[in-house]
Amino acid sequence: MNDTLFRTRKIISYPDLNAAGKLFGGTALSWIDEESAIFASCVLNRSHLVTVHMSEINFKNPGEVGQIVEIGTKLVSVGKTSITVSCQIRHKKTKTEIITVDKVVFVTIGEDGQAIEHGYQHEE
């Protein structure tokens, strides 16, 4: 549909590490969730979105303390109340992938917490 755009950079710090001294998977997933949600929210111009599904997650390479990483998102598809994006984190310098998630699905919700149509029509 379109190419991944890398908008956000982060530096891996000591609080981000697991017991093996590598980037903790939970931290990486929290960065993925936030970046994907911001991207989806900007595409739809809606602020009330919730994550409803994450597809297979692949931890491809470890992240090391002090490394600068970049987080990229891409629009995958748009439904009636949902939007699907892909997200990845990679080393900024080497472009080596650290984690990829093929599909993160968000749903727009109303004040009652139920799904509502977002009205966004994607043109290829």
Ligand SMILES: CC(=O)SCCNC(=O)CCNC(=O)[C@H](O)C(C)(C)COP(=O)(O)OP(=O)(O)OC[C@H]1O[C@@H](n2cnc3c(N)ncnc32)[C@H](O)[C@@H]1OP(=O)(O)O
């Ligand atoms: C950014 C964050 O971290 S948010 C915090 C974590 N997330 C949450 O708390 C959300 C908890 N979940 C919910 O409240 C509910 O599941 C809701 C309101 C989001 C959706 O309720 P549902 O009854 O499943 O809604 P419904 O069946 O109508 O589906 C809504 C849309 O989601 C899609 N959808 C629902 N479940 C899934 C799934 N597992 N995988 C892919 N798409 C899904 C549907 O295909 C539908 O898409 P469409 O309208 O574009 O065709």
